[in-house]
Amino acid sequence: MFVTALVIIGLLLCLIFSQYRAVLLFAVATIVLYLFGQIEQSELLSNVTNSAVLTLIGLMIASLALERSYLLPWLSSKVFHASYPKTLFNLAISTALSSAFLNNTAVVATLMAGVQRNQEHAPNRLLIPLSYFAILGGTLTLIGTATNLVVNALLVEMGQPELGFFDFLPVGLTLLVSVGIIIAIGCSSLHSTPTYSAQDQGYFIDAEVSESSKLVGKTVRENQLRSLDGLFLAEIVRGKQLISPVTPETLIEAKDKLVFTGDVGNIKQLKLLDGVEIFADNSQLLSSNLTEVIVSPESVLIGKTLKSSGFRSRFDAAVVAINREGQRLSGKLGEQIIQSGDKLVLAVGQDFNKRQNLARNFFILSGIELNNTLTAKQSFFAIGGFVAAVFTSALTSISLLEAIGAYIVAMIGMEVIDGTTIRRRFPFELWLILVCALSIAQSFSDSGLANAVTEILYQSLGTSSPYTALAVLFFVTVIMTELITNTAAAAIMLPIGVALANVYQVSTMPFIMAVAYAASACFISPYGYQTNLMVMNAGGYSFKDFIRVGWKVSLSYIVVALLAIPLIFPF
Structure with a gap:
């Protein structure tokens, strides 16, 4: 128990204060626990092939086909209107419905490019709402966010019943409507700042x-x-x-x-x-080849300098400027360490858009359009096949993993995606983080540490009601989500939530759902959720902008969730 406690405390401190990548920290923590006998080899191997983890990886691969379809570009074209409230409403519906079934990062990346190009409203009045609505949309279904699938995977490992596909829908819809109103009110106060093309920025x-x-x-x-x-x-x-x-x-x-x-x-x-x-x-010739991109969380550039990454030869492009946290970085660009979400202004060569590694490394904002869209027939089968796979799993005994696996095979057969694309875009880091998070959570539970923490919490609450315990669990999970990653927050807090329910001798469902929803509540910090970081640099926001809008959204999310969860999932 003592070793597990030290490792978890060390992991949390490193996630909060260090600059090391999360995947490295999770891997080191897992290896230490294994070496000290806190995790069995059989448990590690079991987590590698965990059905929920494989399902999430399958969904990420399936999204590669949907990214190339006409679905998201079509939705983006229908969003913008001369009226700001109507545009915001269209953005909310398009983003939330897409995020309920698709990868949030892909949804935000596609719609973000549309927001940047729109002529109706300043992008900085729409980009924070875009990220927030993607977060809310992810709470509508089991596959809406990785957090929900991680919670489901942990429940299976703990011997609890699996969550249903639409178990999240009632509370999720309540949050979308009520918190969506707060987002609309809060973001209307964002000042409209003029946008400039890259060539106009000096x-x-x-x-x-x-x-x-x-x-x-x-x-x-x-x-x-x-x-x-x-x-x-x-x-x-x-x-x-x-x-x-x-x-x-x-x-x-x-x-x-x-x-x-x-x-x-x-x-x-x-x-x-x-x-x-x-x-x-700034000659017309120079201006015509400028391209603005956001560094993807999957990029091989993260943690490297432009010089050490061989940027020029790798992409046939030179970095003209780097924007981070609303500010253009000064000094020697070649020595700047690239971070996920950085906005780069590139002077591109003729071969830039022919490179096969662009989709993995960048989200294109402006300048060029990648010619990778599917044909109308391929788009129809990509979208229709995905919908069929999801609802087949939801309404029959066929598992989501089996349905998504069949869908991927079909897409390969139709040449919508290929083995090279899957290999290049395979979410290895996410897969490793999930495996490590499950292993750490098992050690947390099996060592007795989760029960010890629960007992201390129970004694501190005294004769308080289960609702008070639920609220405390929710608040602590929200704080952890803002400080570290939502996956880590869910993995650590779920065993405590289940143990609390057992101590109070009530249903585990409200505590399980509290952890799931709280681990998705990242509205204040741009660093707690990937889409927040993406829109931060694309829109030129500062940390203060997120705090000014995010605290109202976060508070309303907490209040509504704590009212809705016990009503829909009684103790």
Whole structure:
């Protein structure tokens, strides 16, 4: 018990205060517990093939087909209206219904691009609501969010009955309607700020090479143009030719226009170059190849610098600017460590949109459109097949894993997705986190630590009613969700919830649902939920923006959930 307690406390502290990736922290914690005999090898292997975990992975793979269909782009085209309230209503319905069945990240990524391109309303008045409605939509069904499936997987491991597909619907609908009103009221106070295309934001310093310049006839490396402090040579405009990205071996010619990006405060360095005239001119040729992207949570770039990742050769593009938390990062871009959700402005080469690794690494906001949409026939079968798989599982004895497995096989057969795409987009990190979370939760329960914590909590509450215990459980889970990850919060708090129900000798269902809904209640911190982080950088929000809107939404969510759960799932 003592070892398990130390490991879990250490894991929580590292998740809150360290910069290490969650998957690494979960893996280390699990290995330590295994080495100290707190987890059996058979339990680990069982968790690897846990049906709920495999179901979630299957749903993630199935979403690869739906991402390429016409469904989400069609929904995006129907959202926007001259009236802000009507637009917000359309956004709420489209996002919530999609998120109830599809991966939240894919839903937000697609609709986010539509929000950025819309001409009716400033994106920063719509992007926070987009993320919030995706969170609420995920609470409508068993497959709406990974949290629900993790809770279901833990219940199976604990010998409890599985949750039904639509068990979440009554409380979820109540939350969607009531909290949705609070979101509409709160987000209407967001100030409308003008949006600028990447080429209008002053990221560039242009310099023309004269015929007498000593730079002529030498390479970029020989001229030390890659060693400037805080400035980066992004492109060269040579007549009507655009050289992008620029390699170290590129020769400089007379009349070349050198396009630098980075910290404009270091422009004085360019004045020291022989025969170079500095002027501000964003040419049409330069502007036409700028693309804005958000770094995906699956990206191989996360935790690496642009230089160490080989960004230029990997994507045939150069990073012009990095935006994080509403601010453009200054200094040497090549030394910035990339984080999930970062907004990058790219100067792309001709081969950029031909690269096969774009969908895994980026969500495209503007500049280009990836030509990966399915045909009308393929879209029909992709959407219809998914709906059939879900409802077959919900209404018959066929498991969701079996139904989704059959759907994936059918999509491969129709060439909607292929083995290469599945291998490239396989959510390995999510799978590993889920396996580790289940293992840690089992150790937490089997070691007696969960019962010990429950006993302390029960003694502290004294003769209080089960409802008080439910409220305390809900509040603690919400706080943990905001500070760490929703998966970890659910894995740690569910054993305590079930133990509390047993101590009070009441039904476990209200406590189970309390953990599930509380673990999805991430509205205040942009770092607690991936879609919050995505819209934060896309919309240029600050942490204060999320706090200003999120606390009202979070409070209303807590109040409504604590009223609805005991009514729908009595003690």
